[in-house]
Amino acid sequence: MLQPSQLITHAGGIARGTRLQEFGFSRRMLSNSVKDGSILRVRPGVFAVPSTDAELIDAAAHGGAVTCARALRRHSIWTLNDDATVHVWLGGTGRVHHPRSCSCVGHFFAGRMSLGLAPLEVVLVHVYHCHGDEAFFAALESALRQRKITSSARTRVRARLPVNARWLVDLARSDADSGLESLLRLRLHLLGIRLDCQVVIPTVGTVDFVIGEHLILETDGKENHDDESHRHKDLVRDAAASLLGYETLRFDYALVVYDWPMVEAAIIAALARMAWRV
Ligand SMILES: [Zn+2]
Ligand SMILES: [Zn+2]
Incomplete structure (x- = not known):
């Protein structure tokens, strides 16, 4: 029988309890898995497996997802910004839950938020807002070169930028070497x-x-x-x-x-x- 840990691993290492319950895992079963150490309770209603990266667990404990420069590096995208600070996306209206005193930067950008690591096309839009034109442009070209975003994702990214910044997407090419x-x-x-x-x-x-x-x-x-x-x-x-x-x-x-x-x-x-x- 499928174990909660397998399902969480399949979901990228972090999952909401409500999602796990859709697959038939009761609260009690999840609680037992926490007790036997096969899964971790990150915060009420959010679970991870022990092998999930600590940074993603930390973001999920905030109620959000890693975004901006550190998320670009996780997606293997070239990043202009060496900022080591963790930026956490908390959804449009989410509440921030700092699990301890920490120096994270919280973002309340709108959108459908996933826990752990923000998807690349979302991260690109955040990078534009947080790190500016150049960081965005270089990251977008790196993503295009590695074929990590589709042409429809590129169109969505363009639509989510302010009108006066959309030319950056039009200028971007997929053959920039670095x-x-x-x-x-x-x-x-x-x-x-x-x-x-x-x-x-x-x-x-x-x-x-x-x-x-x-x-x-x-x-x-x-x-x-x-x-x-x-x-x-x-x-x-x-x-x-x-x-x-x-x-x-x-x-x-x-x-x-x-x-x-x-x-x-x-x-x-x-x-x-x-x-x-x-
Ligand atoms: Zn924090
Ligand atoms: Zn940021």
Whole structure:
């Protein structure tokens, strides 16, 4: 016979007692399972299994679901915001139940709330409201690249944004190679600079961006440009590009995120040099 713990595991590790009762588990049976340790009572009417992640149990104990930056990381989505604070979605009108003194941020965004972890398309909307345009845009492109939201979910996300923010969804693509690339493209778009992404240049390879005829921009993520062989490959690419008349500018995470004025000035200066050359 199916055990409450199996049903809760199937439901993602957390379930309401009312839901379990729909499957024939009486209050007494649930109480016995709590006693024998196979399930936990998170708060009255809410149950988990011992293997459920502590952060999700904590959110459920608040009467809500983990959302915003930490939820993005749980959904394996690139996140601009390193904020380690837990943001808990408590539904539109829910009451917050802080189980102990804690430093969580509570959100009362409307919507059909699930306990534990908020669904990705909901998290994206929360990220827009809580962390702003750039964090939202980079997260959306990361979700699209990994095919983690469907086109109908994308439409729903768009509809739930304020009218003056919907262009962010229209601008988003599914082929951005990294969060840094998303960020760079959004910022250049705001400067009115048009660029092509993931451009194949014979003898060079695929470059992140080309602006105009002859400017290549490459964004080096944290991961794979530190070791010698990657560095050598990058130098070979730059030399091959130069032979074809291109100028290459490379920016890393620290420059794009923490020193944007320098990046912007370097791009504008390169474009001015090229205009002068022509
Ligand atoms: Zn709290
Ligand atoms: Zn938040």
